[in-house]
Each structure stands twice: as structure tokens, then as C-alpha cells.
Amino acid sequence: MKSKYTTIIDIARQLNISKSTVSRALTGHPNVKEHTRKAVLELAATMEYQRNSLALGFSKHTTNTIGIMVPEFMSTYFPSVIVGVQDVMQAAGYNVVICQQNESYESEVSNMKLLLSYCVDGIIVSHTKETRNFDHFTLAQRRGVPLVFFNRVPDDMNVPNVVVNDYEAAFQAVEHLIGIGRKRIAHLAGPESLVNTRLRRQGYLDALKKHGIPYNPDLVLSYDLTTEKVKIYMKHFLDLETPPDALFAINDPTAIAAMEVVKAKGLRIPEDIAVVGFSNDFSAQLVYPGLTTVAQPTADIGRTAAEMLLTELKAKVKNDYSIKKAPTVQLPTKLIIRESTMVKGKVKKH
Amino acid sequence: MKSKYTTIIDIARQLNISKSTVSRALTGHPNVKEHTRKAVLELAATMEYQRNSLALGFSKHTTNTIGIMVPEFMSTYFPSVIVGVQDVMQAAGYNVVICQQNESYESEVSNMKLLLSYCVDGIIVSHTKETRNFDHFTLAQRRGVPLVFFNRVPDDMNVPNVVVNDYEAAFQAVEHLIGIGRKRIAHLAGPESLVNTRLRRQGYLDALKKHGIPYNPDLVLSYDLTTEKVKIYMKHFLDLETPPDALFAINDPTAIAAMEVVKAKGLRIPEDIAVVGFSNDFSAQLVYPGLTTVAQPTADIGRTAAEMLLTELKAKVKNDYSIKKAPTVQLPTKLIIRESTMVKGKVKKH
DNA sequence: TTTTTTCATGGGAACGGTTCCAATTTTTTG
DNA sequence: CAAAAAATTGGAACCGTTCCCATGAAAAAA
Known part of the structure; x- marks a missing residue:
């Protein structure tokens, strides 16, 4: 039996047009006749078409998704940072997935690999109390996936971060x-x-x-x-x-x-x-x-980290890989x- | 410039063998000569090869990843359920990604679409206080993605769930x-x-x-x-x-x-x-x-939900789509x- | 030694979407 | 009304991996 997912090919076949046209209609490309676009959109709705992000991310090598990784969340600190991050990223049109290391270095490495292997566009992270080796983080940098640290920041990595004094x-x-x-x-x-x-x-x-x-x-x-x-x-x-x-x-x-x-x-x-x-x-x-x-200022820490990541993401698109000192933002405590x-x-x- | 990722094709080219062989060597297929396997594994390590899960998930339509979605996590209830879930799922070799709706129905729908579009193998979920329409959940079921609910369970859906009395x-x-x-x-x-x-x-x-x-x-x-x-x-x-x-x-x-x-x-x-x-x-x-x-028993709720999901996943592989009543587990309170x-x-x- | 079986490898399709280029149709212009 | 320009569409390549099938080589059986 075939997959239960509707694909653009299914739509194309039914309407007797090419999948390129279907793709264009769905992504809002200007060069599609109004009549065609309407037909595609309607059929897509009735067939419950939903774009396959795996296929998309796979072909474009970018996923419009960022990851946030926190060492634990039994205190209110990290959850409330996360809420700040989601706030900004969602407004900017990004999806956010959360990972939790449970203060385990091993978990951190495997979560990092998970995020990288899913081609997230960037990662906001606070490392575990066990972490002494930062290779899994520099790997991300070498792959061109921007990182932003907060709270717990590795001291020998040149990486944007948000901290308090x-x-x-x-x-x-x-x-x-x-x-x-x-x-x-x-x-x-x-x-x-x-x-x-x-x-x-x-x-x-x-x-x-x-x-x-x-x-x-x-x-x-x-x-x-x-x-x-x-x-x-x-x-x-x-x-x-x-x-x-x-x-x-x-x-x-x-x-x-x-x-x-x-x-x-x-x-x-x-x-x-x-x-x-x-x-x-x-x-x-x-x-x-x-x-x-x-x-x-937990929510602010999250928001600031998210904004820094957005800056990194933009810089990356522009191929602006300047090797200058990574920014640090210090927020006030009380x-x-x-x-x-x-x-x-x-x-x-x- | 080419992508910074190493692919099996890069490895194959360097070793002058086919990508099929590289793939087999990396996945532990038995039919690979020991000599070849060693060469591949070594080169993969030095080239920092990491399998592209998007490509994999895309081609296999399964990702070895499950999602868990919780309405909020400022109280300790949901975080501690999540820890229970991670416990069991990680032991079973699954990755876990976490989503948070922030008690917003809209967020719930978009997170659900996110998880589905990334082809997660299953989802554990507790819905928001705003949720009255459950189409986004039945969609998952129609797609063959098993769901397990806990704590907040829609009462007109036949879906496995973990609750207390x-x-x-x-x-x-x-x-x-x-x-x-x-x-x-x-x-x-x-x-x-x-x-x-x-x-x-x-x-x-x-x-x-x-x-x-x-x-x-x-x-x-x-x-x-x-x-x-x-x-x-x-x-x-x-x-x-x-x-x-x-x-x-x-x-x-x-x-x-x-x-x-x-x-x-x-x-x-x-x-x-x-x-x-x-x-x-x-x-x-x-x-x-x-x-x-x-x-x-929060951690138990998480663990139980994870085990139910594993059961569903196994049943799915066996194509055992029996239309019987979905199981409900009731855990004790004190x-x-x-x-x-x-x-x-x-x-x-x- | 020849035949059969097993082992190791290569080739290519498939997965779902985007995108570039070419082809076709439509519209505009001279 | 023909030619040029613009709009619309189709075809094919590409992304990285798995997996089925074919092929060749080596090992086992006859």
C-alpha cells in the first residue's frame, strides 16, 4: 500500500498538470494562472495535502526550524527562557523544537547530533554541568549552523552568547x-x-x-x-x-x-x-x-538569544562569515x- | 560552494567504491568485506561524516523520532512527565523532540503540523485548555501516526491514553x-x-x-x-x-x-x-x-505513555490496525x- | 574440473519537493 | 495580422540515503 500522505504528484496527476505547476501554485509563485492556482489550492485542501518538510529540507538544506537545548527544566529558569525564545522565533516565522539533556553529557552529544542531522538552521543552547568537551558544538560551527549560548557558556569558544554579570x-x-x-x-x-x-x-x-x-x-x-x-x-x-x-x-x-x-x-x-x-x-x-x-530577566534572555540567532541566520544567508569576535550581551540582574x-x-x- | 556536509558519495568517491557499499558498511549490513568496512568507517570518522536524517527519513518515511507536546511547563508536572517519556524512549532507541503550545490552540495546530511534516513516528500529547476542535489530532491518526494522550484527553476520540482517576x-x-x-x-x-x-x-x-x-x-x-x-x-x-x-x-x-x-x-x-x-x-x-x-505519579505517567506509544509503533509495523477500543491506563493518585x-x-x- | 551456492559490490530507482531551462501558449505591439 | 514579448506550463536535474536487482568473484559442492 502506498503512503497515506498526499503529495504534489497526486495533485498533479488528478488535475492532469505537471508537479512543477502544482509546486508553484502551492508556494505562491507569481507565474501561475489564477484558474490553475485555484484548482490546485482547492484540491490540496480537500486531499489534506501537507508539505513534507523532510523532502523540502532535504532538497533545500534548510528547514526554517531552530533547536533549543536546555540542561534541565525542573526549575522555572529554563522553561521561561524557552518561552522567550519561542516568542521571537515564531514571530519571525521559525519553528522551534526543544531538547533536554537532563544534565547528561551523553544526552547532549546525541541531541546535538539529532539537531544537526535534521538540518536545523540554528541552535540556542545551555550546556550540562558535565560538559568539558565542546567538540559537538564546534562541529555545528564547522557545518555552518549558527549557535547562540546562554547562561552556561563555554569559555574557550568564540560564540555569541547571552549572560548576566x-x-x-x-x-x-x-x-x-x-x-x-x-x-x-x-x-x-x-x-x-x-x-x-x-x-x-x-x-x-x-x-x-x-x-x-x-x-x-x-x-x-x-x-x-x-x-x-x-x-x-x-x-x-x-x-x-x-x-x-x-x-x-x-x-x-x-x-x-x-x-x-x-x-x-x-x-x-x-x-x-x-x-x-x-x-x-x-x-x-x-x-x-x-x-x-x-x-x-529570563524571558529577556530567551528573546535576546533568539534575536542574536536571527542575526546570525541573516549574516549566513549573506555569506558574511566575518571572523570577528562573537557578540556577548549582558543583561541586568536585580x-x-x-x-x-x-x-x-x-x-x-x- | 558545495555543502559543508560529508555525504556517503564523498566517501565512495575517495575510496573508489560505490555509494551502496558505503551505505552498507555504515549501517552494518553483513555483506561487506571486513577490509572495506574498516576503510569506510575510518574515512567516515576522519571526514566527520554524519548521516543526513532528512534524506533518510525522506526515503524511508520513518524517522526514529517521536514528539511530545505539552501545553505549558512552568509547573513541574509536565517537565517531569517529559523526563519519564525520554527515559523509556531513549532506552528504546528513539529520539525525542519536545514542543510546547503555551496553552495556545493555534500553537498546538502549528506544532502538530510541524511534527507531522517532519514525519515523526508517533506523538505523545496533552492538549491546551483552549482546544475544542480535534481535527489536527485525527489528521495524525489518518496519516497513520500513532498518538497517545495523557492528562488532558479529548473525550470523543478513540485514542490510547494515560490518566489518573x-x-x-x-x-x-x-x-x-x-x-x-x-x-x-x-x-x-x-x-x-x-x-x-x-x-x-x-x-x-x-x-x-x-x-x-x-x-x-x-x-x-x-x-x-x-x-x-x-x-x-x-x-x-x-x-x-x-x-x-x-x-x-x-x-x-x-x-x-x-x-x-x-x-x-x-x-x-x-x-x-x-x-x-x-x-x-x-x-x-x-x-x-x-x-x-x-x-x-508524573514520571510514571510519562513512562507509561511512552510504553503505550512503543506498543502502537510495533503494532503499526505489523500492520495490525485493529479497530478495537483504544487502551486507557489509569494510574493511582495519593x-x-x-x-x-x-x-x-x-x-x-x- | 565443472556446477552451484554464497559473498561482495555496483547500478539505478525511489522518496517529495524546488528550480532552472526550454517549450508552448497567450498577450501585446508594430 | 505577423512578430515580439510576456505569461504559463512541462521536463528534468538535484538533494542523500536505502534497497532491490544484477553482476562478478570467490568458495563450496558435485
Whole structure:
């Protein structure tokens, strides 16, 4: 049995015209007689004709589709970036397919191959916490498929990217903790592989230095972003001879998991330990007490990344393969102060 | 300039053999001399050959890729279903692409066309709250592309689906509210278009009936699942002459938004108003007070849907287009009782 | 050694669409 | 009304891969 799909050949046969004419009629080519065009369009509708994108992409080597790949989406950060991306790309007439690596390097490589083998026109991506080898990304570049990174950006690739000033934001966050009188500020950092980890930690270190607080290596731990580890490390902090009086966490899930430990131990937030997170996840406002955190303009990050990709796509069409420095856009963050760092009476009442 | 992609023809030319042999060597066909196979594989590696899935899918009319489409992913429900789906499908050797409708019918139709035009082998889907016309889904069926629905299932389509017993779960949730002595139980229902809305409301109604509580239409409002509306409707409930003493919300985001209103008004939860949500979103345990809710086995829902799709795909290969009733799998829910309905002293201390 | 079978390879059609070029028809112009 | 120009249409190549069929070579059987 033949395929159930209607093809332009089926239409051509029925109308006794050539498939070229059918193709022209369907794509809106000017040189088709009105009468013919109408007949084709009508028959196409009744036969439920739908253009085969595989055949099209195959022959044109371009698909009008872009991919976005995110390492996870259990927090609201990545989903909301995606919504921003879809916003812009759909308005520009592009389709968007989403891939998720589940924080697995292997998954990332295979998703990348999937996207490339389907000839997407461009890819917006944030890499996993495991990624140390970037060959699968440079491959895309060699193939002429433009990439735009956001949030997690490989530091030795010349590639357009959208980020926030992690260093500055972390600096401010820690300065805020110092401002409310904290001296023993612990830091739960992320995996070394992420730029964010390094930048935020540097911000932490420099804020301490500026205010004359000596750096205490016992109070800084890098970890792999799994909930179990937070619990272990936070317990470790609390069991120190002189435990910390504040925590700056690499992100909100970390902060929230740490808060659980603090509360379970019967300590008060912020009185005993003030806590600051990062990214202003939706849950930051829900948790008790409300979590002070660095807000990122997630939807804007998505929109900006999408616009940068559109620029790349246009440049590519014009064959403008200039080997200049790839653009970086830095969007502003904002420290959102909530109860987890409000000491003087001003605690939200429930 | 030629395409930057390496093709089997490039390899064939370099090795001075035919493309058929190259193809066979690459796909692991048995009838290739070991010597030849090795040469091909080596050259393919050095030339960074990567099979063009468009050409492949185009010629075979099957792509080894499935699509999953979800209406939104700002809550943890859908992302965690997706993870379950990926789990099973990747193990079965399938690629997974994700689409998001953003609760827009238009987006749903265009995503559906996108997936079909890319010849995905099957689609797992939950429709938007706006969807009333299901032609874009029956089209897939007519094309022989198997569908599996979950959570939001069109009620007049004979299609495999994975659900929970919304009716029973709602019944239990409301019975629980009655059990703690509530008589004026309000219900914020979802849009009429969703089966879930209707089933959960029926559960609500029948629980009231069973316990001899007369149904009060003033206490039931259907709404469109937008946060602004919750606020308006919840205020409306609280301004009633005799306001409700409990709320059963269609889902957790609704419950949480409603709780905001209650707290802003200075009322206590659960003393003045007890609240129950649905789905056990990650935020349900974070919000203060902890939200009583109906837990759904999200990852299992995803895994089950994926397995059903695999069954469909196998049946299709065997040409087993039996026109029997499509299977429905109902997975168990569990009422998670938290502080938002704990009256007798047992309130979690912070 | 001859015949048969198996193995390895090459050739070419097919998949569905676009696009260029040539051919035909229609329209315009002289 | 014939010639030129423009509009419309058909034919064929092309995109990368698989797969069927044919062919030739090598191995096994007679």
C-alpha cells in the first residue's frame, strides 16, 4: 500500500498538470494562472495535502526550524527562557523544537547530533554541568549552523552568547549579607565546569576581600547540584565548630534545599543563618521564609538569544562569515530582598 | 560552494567504491568485506561524516523520532512527565523532540503540523485548555501516526491514553475537607474544555452529596487558569456574605495563588480556610503553609505513555490496525496531607 | 574440473519537493 | 495580422540515503 500522505504528484496527476505547476501554485509563485492556482489550492485542501518538510529540507538544506537545548527544566529558569525564545522565533516565522539533556553529557552529544542531522538552521543552547568537551558544538560551527549560548557558556569558544554579570551579581548579594552584619558567610558553589560557578565564587571572594573579611576555605564547597549533596554539605557547615551565620548558594534550588536542613536542625532563618540564592526561581517567593535572591530577566534572555540567532541566520544567508569576535550581551540582574535576609523585625507575617 | 556536509558519495568517491557499499558498511549490513568496512568507517570518522536524517527519513518515511507536546511547563508536572517519556524512549532507541503550545490552540495546530511534516513516528500529547476542535489530532491518526494522550484527553476520540482517576481523587480530597469539619467548600474549577475539570467537579459534587451537604452554586467557579483570575475569584469568594471555610482548587498553582489572597486578607490557613490543590507540584511543599494536594505519579505517567506509544509503533509495523477500543491506563493518585488542612495543633513549626 | 551456492559490490530507482531551462501558449505591439 | 514579448506550463536535474536487482568473484559442492 502506498503512503497515506498526499503529495504534489497526486495533485498533479488528478488535475492532469505537471508537479512543477502544482509546486508553484502551492508556494505562491507569481507565474501561475489564477484558474490553475485555484484548482490546485482547492484540491490540496480537500486531499489534506501537507508539505513534507523532510523532502523540502532535504532538497533545500534548510528547514526554517531552530533547536533549543536546555540542561534541565525542573526549575522555572529554563522553561521561561524557552518561552522567550519561542516568542521571537515564531514571530519571525521559525519553528522551534526543544531538547533536554537532563544534565547528561551523553544526552547532549546525541541531541546535538539529532539537531544537526535534521538540518536545523540554528541552535540556542545551555550546556550540562558535565560538559568539558565542546567538540559537538564546534562541529555545528564547522557545518555552518549558527549557535547562540546562554547562561552556561563555554569559555574557550568564540560564540555569541547571552549572560548576566554573574560576578557583579554575586558580589552584590554577598555585600548585602555583609551589610546585615554577617561575617561567616558560607558559599555552596556549583561544579567547576560551569563559568557561572567560577564567576559567582569570584564575586563572593572579592566582596569578602573588599570588606576585610578573611577568606575561610572551610566555608566554600563546590558540589554537583544534586539535592542529596546539598543536605550533606549543609549539615557539614552546621556541624562546624563555629558554624556560618549566612549562606550564599549558587542557585535557588540549592538555597531551598539548604534551608530545609537549617529548619530541620531547629535554627532560625535569617536570625541564625541568612540565606541568599540565585535566579529568582518561582519557588523563591513561596518558600518560608521568602528567599532573597538575584533575579534574572529570563524571558529577556530567551528573546535576546533568539534575536542574536536571527542575526546570525541573516549574516549566513549573506555569506558574511566575518571572523570577528562573537557578540556577548549582558543583561541586568536585580537583587530581590526577602525575609531570608531581613533581620530587623520586618519579617512577613502570615 | 558545495555543502559543508560529508555525504556517503564523498566517501565512495575517495575510496573508489560505490555509494551502496558505503551505505552498507555504515549501517552494518553483513555483506561487506571486513577490509572495506574498516576503510569506510575510518574515512567516515576522519571526514566527520554524519548521516543526513532528512534524506533518510525522506526515503524511508520513518524517522526514529517521536514528539511530545505539552501545553505549558512552568509547573513541574509536565517537565517531569517529559523526563519519564525520554527515559523509556531513549532506552528504546528513539529520539525525542519536545514542543510546547503555551496553552495556545493555534500553537498546538502549528506544532502538530510541524511534527507531522517532519514525519515523526508517533506523538505523545496533552492538549491546551483552549482546544475544542480535534481535527489536527485525527489528521495524525489518518496519516497513520500513532498518538497517545495523557492528562488532558479529548473525550470523543478513540485514542490510547494515560490518566489518573480524577473523579475519585477529587472525591477523596473533598471528603478529606469534610472530614476536618468543613461545610462550605468552595471549588475553583478549570475551563469546561478539559475533561479533568468536569471529572474533578463531579467528584466534588458527589462527595458533598454523599455527606448531605447541599450544593451551593455560588461556591463553584470555572476559570481560565490565569493567575489574575484566581485573585479576582478568590476575593469574590471571601467577600460573600458567608464566605467558604475551605477551598478545593483544580490544581496547585490555583491553590497557591488563592492562598496568597487569603493571607493578604489576614485570614488564617487552615483555621479560617482550609485549602486543597491537585498534582503535588514541587511548590506545594514549599508554600506556607504546606499545601494538601493530590499527588500524581508524573514520571510514571510519562513512562507509561511512552510504553503505550512503543506498543502502537510495533503494532503499526505489523500492520495490525485493529479497530478495537483504544487502551486507557489509569494510574493511582495519593492524597498528601499537609498543613493547609491540618487543624488540630499539628502545624509544622519553622 | 565443472556446477552451484554464497559473498561482495555496483547500478539505478525511489522518496517529495524546488528550480532552472526550454517549450508552448497567450498577450501585446508594430 | 505577423512578430515580439510576456505569461504559463512541462521536463528534468538535484538533494542523500536505502534497497532491490544484477553482476562478478570467490568458495563450496558435485
